[in-house]
Amino acid sequence: MKLIDVHAHLYLIEGREEEDRWRLEFSKKYGISAIIASVLGSWGKRTPTYFPNPEDFISGNKRLWKFINTHKNSPKVYGYVAVNQVFTRESIEEIERGIEIYGFVGVKLVAPVPCSDPSTFPIVEKAMEYNVPILIHTFHKKPQKLWGQNPSDSSDIAKLAKKYPEAKIIMAHIGGGGDWEYALKAIKDYDNAFLDTSGSGCDRGMIEKAIRVVGEDRVLFGTDLNITTGIAKFNEARLSGSQREKIAWKNAMNIFGGVES
Numbered sequence: 001m002k003l004i005d006v007h008a009h010l011y012l013i014e015g016r017e018e019e020d021r022w023r024l025e026f027s028k029k030y031g032i033s034a035i036i037a038s039v040l041g042s043w044g045k046r047t048p049t050y051f052p053n054p055e056d057f058i059s060g061n062k063r064l065w066k067f068i069n070t071h072k073n074s075p076k077v078y079g080y081v082a083v084n085q086v087f088t089r090e091s092i093e094e095i096e097r098g099i100e101i102y103g104f105v106g107v108k109l110v111a112p113v114p115c116s117d118p119s120t121f122p123i124v125e126k127a128m129e130y131n132v133p134i135l136i137h138t139f140h141k142k143p144q145k146l147w148g149q150n151p152s153d154s155s156d157i158a159k160l161a162k163k164y165p166e167a168k169i170i171m172a173h174i175g176g177g178g179d180w181e182y183a184l185k186a187i188k189d190y191d192n193a194f195l196d197t198s199g200s201g202c203d204r205g206m207i208e209k210a211i212r213v214v215g216e217d218r219v220l221f222g223t224d225l226n227i228t229t230g231i232a233k234f235n236e237a238r239l240s241g242s243q244r245e246k247i248a249w250k251n252a253m254n255i256f257g258g259v260e261s
Helices: 017-029 054-070 088-100 118-130 154-163 180-187 206-214 227-236 241-255
Strands: 003-009 032-038 076-083 106-109 134-136 169-171 193-196
Touching (some): 003 017, 003 241, 017 227, 032 054, 054 076, 076 088, 088 118, 106 118, 118 154, 154 193, 180 193, 180 206, 193 206, 206 227
Parallel strands (some): 003 032, 076 106, 106 134, 169 193
């Protein structure tokens, strides 16, 4: 079965070439026909991974654009415009560049502040103008101190989805740590809030419960930095054929314009 990985990363910096090669080779090996990737700035070399300054997130997006233009092999690679919403003007300009010039298909928010913070609102509104989804780095528990980041949790996703019912919001890595069962309940009433299956957490029944709570049309296959875990989690889930097909690629194609498997 073909797979679209809606949450992938590439490094595209000196010293991490082997990891990028591994990502692409193993994606192909495990049947992932397309990845939607982001580059998180300089990955901490100059500014923190989860708080990149404009120079870093702009250069990261440009490296991804150049890579996509030269990458001709499987899997297909699509891009997210990664931005730090604290830098509002630069982020808006970068989204415009990323969508209009680079041809990217979504926006990626890192974790300088929770997404319910007003600094996020102009970013969401700009993404809505282009009708592209927003993937938001999320941790499913508060209060929680995580070094170098101040991530959203599911309640922040719910607030944003309620404020912007026309936005397409993806809650990243349901298996990324914390109380994922509570996270499902928090977003269940917001049809514009989706989730991806990535994260190192792989509790039995995670994907099945996500389908029961939020519905099979709102669950997307993703791996983040854990390809083998993501594949195993998806393969071992007890799903009907139609459910598996939706999560594997159909839901992604429905919410991402221009993405093909």
